[in-house]
Amino acid sequence: MCNVCGCGAGEARIEGLPTGQGARQGRPGDAAGEVSPRGWRVTDSHEAAHYGRGPAGAQAPGMSQARMLSIEQRILARNDALADENRRWLAGRGILALNLVSSPGAGKTTLLVRTIEALQARVPVSVVEGDQQTSFDAERIRATGAPALQINTGKGCHLDALMVGQALSRLAPPVDSVLLIENVGNLVCPAAFDLGERAKVVVLSVTEGDDKPLKYPNMFAAASLMLINKTDLLPYVDFNVDKAIDFALRVNPALVVIPVSATTGAGFDAWLDWVDVHLDEARTVVPLKADLYAGKGA
Amino acid sequence: MHEMSLAEGIRQIVEETARHQGFGRVRTVVLEIGQLAVVEPDSLRFCFDAVMKGGPADGAVLQIDRVPGTGWCAQCAAQVEIAELYDPCPRCGGYRVQVTGGTEMRVKELEIE
Ligand SMILES: Nc1nc2c(ncn2[C@@H]2O[C@H](COP(=O)(O)OP(=O)(O)OP(=O)(O)O)[C@@H](O)[C@H]2O)c(=O)[nH]1
Ligand SMILES: [Mg+2]
Ligand SMILES: [Zn+2]
Ligand SMILES: [Zn+2]
Numbered sequence: 001m002c003n004v005c006g007c008g009a010g011e012a013r014i015e016g017l018p019t020g021q022g023a024r025q026g027r028p029g030d031a032a033g034e035v036s037p038r039g040w041r042v043t044d045s046h047e048a049a050h051y052g053r054g055p056a057g058a059q060a061p062g063m064s065q066a067r068m069l070s071i072e073q074r075i076l077a078r079n080d081a082l083a084d085e086n087r088r089w090l091a092g093r094g095i096l097a098l099n100l101v102s103s104p105g106a107g108k109t110t111l112l113v114r115t116i117e118a119l120q121a122r123v124p125v126s127v128v129e130g131d132q133q134t135s136f137d138a139e140r141i142r143a144t145g146a147p148a149l150q151i152n153t154g155k156g157c158h159l160d161a162l163m164v165g166q167a168l169s170r171l172a173p174p175v176d177s178v179l180l181i182e183n184v185g186n187l188v189c190p191a192a193f194d195l196g197e198r199a200k201v202v203v204l205s206v207t208e209g210d211d212k213p214l215k216y217p218n219m220f221a222a223a224s225l226m227l228i229n230k231t232d233l234l235p236y237v238d239f240n241v242d243k244a245i246d247f248a249l250r251v252n253p254a255l256v257v258i259p260v261s262a263t264t265g266a267g268f269d270a271w272l273d274w275v276d277v278h279l280d281e282a283r284t285v286v287p288l289k290a291d292l293y294a295g296k297g298a
Numbered sequence: 299m300h301e302m303s304l305a306e307g308i309r310q311i312v313e314e315t316a317r318h319q320g321f322g323r324v325r326t327v328v329l330e331i332g333q334l335a336v337v338e339p340d341s342l343r344f345c346f347d348a349v350m351k352g353g354p355a356d357g358a359v360l361q362i363d364r365v366p367g368t369g370w371c372a373q374c375a376a377q378v379e380i381a382e383l384y385d386p387c388p389r390c391g392g393y394r395v396q397v398t399g400g401t402e403m404r405v406k407e408l409e410i411e
Contacts, residue, residue: 066409068410069410071311074402160303
């Protein structure tokens with residue numbers, strides 16, 4: 001609809017079903033919440049209060065019928081509230097959820113396939129695949145034996161928390177597992193949409209140029225880890241790894257960087273170690289969280 | 299760009315507020331958009347006009363207040379202003395600046411009638 005940004009709403013489909021109708025129930029154990037035809041969950045005022053809706057109604061002392069109403073609400077408050085729900089649901093089950101973001105073709109799916117092959121003998125892995133169209137990537141994942149669910153965002157250029165919440169209820173990832181979310185190939189929009197993941201992993205391939213972190217700073221600022229992929233191609237391209245790292249750290253001094261090749265497996269030991277550390281963290285908080293949410297049937 | 303989704307979010311907030319406060323029309327929507335946020339104001343304006351059609355803010359003026367970017371420089375142990383996420387500290391020239399403000403995207407006020 002919008003020919004400037006290409007974003008559309010209410011067109012997303014999860015494996016053939018429109019998100020607004022097919023997957024009304026939200027996440028498992030949470031039957032409340034209705035999805036509007038626009039594809040957003042409808043909440044009542046009590047729920048709205050949870051995401052910082054202040055007491056609106058401040059009135060300018062004017063005499064005209066027009067008056068100012070103080071709102072002070074984040075534009076993405078609804079997405080953020082749903083993301084928090086997802087995060088709680090995942091935490092209560094000790095599931096490590098990672099949101100993988102990159103430009104189109106940086107190697108996310110190839111990387112996921114190799115990662116699943118390395119992990120699945122010791123920990124269950126499930127995958128949510130986001131693409132504008134086709135279920136090719138989900139099929140590539142399923143070939144590994146791991147369960148995968150494809151979300152097609154239509155004209156939308158990013159996954160949002162509602163889509164992922166619905167995907168969780170379909171996929172029902174097991175306790176103590178890894179959930180890998182492959183976002184739509186796009187270095188801009190996914191930076192703004194929290195899905196409830198534990199960390200964003202940005203994949204930068206060496207064929208894209210070492211100045212990407214400065215061109216798309218928000219994504220590198222939002223990520224916890226940067227994987228520099230396709231390092232097997234370094235002899236053939238003009239890509240300075242040190243420069244790319246330096247640029248990325250300018251944007252985000254706390255960013256961890258691991259160079260890898262999804263094709264040869266180079267660097268995978270370090271990447272899998274990073275996953276293990278975060279999986280341990282996700283699992284460790286389980287007893288606490290499980291107690292917290294036991295009463296809610298989560 | 300995801301300005302369409304942002305415009306949808308604004309419409310949601312406007313409609314919900316209209317329901318609870320019982321007003322009919324919105325004259326002005328005032329946003330607070332940080333200088334470092336992932337938003338292109340021009341494309342947001344374009345999407346805003348399209349998305350508000352048929353709702354309480356149909357034809358409303360969109361006012362965008364920019365909030366400056368700020369960060370904490372570890373070297374200087376001070377709060378500094380930055381125009382871009384990758385800008386160095388204006389005091390010491392170092393890059394160890396953690397962003398502390400200027401990424402917000404909020405609906406601040408509605409002028410209603
Ligand atoms: N040489 C080399 N090629 C790679 C590597 N990783 C991925 N590729 C190739 O890059 C192309 C794109 O890989 P995908 O895994 O489909 O990339 P993607 O990020 O999932 O792409 P989208 O989902 O379309 O955004 C394929 O031809 C891969 O074989 C790598 O480490 N080295
Ligand atoms: Mg892919
Ligand atoms: Zn977008
Ligand atoms: Zn400084």
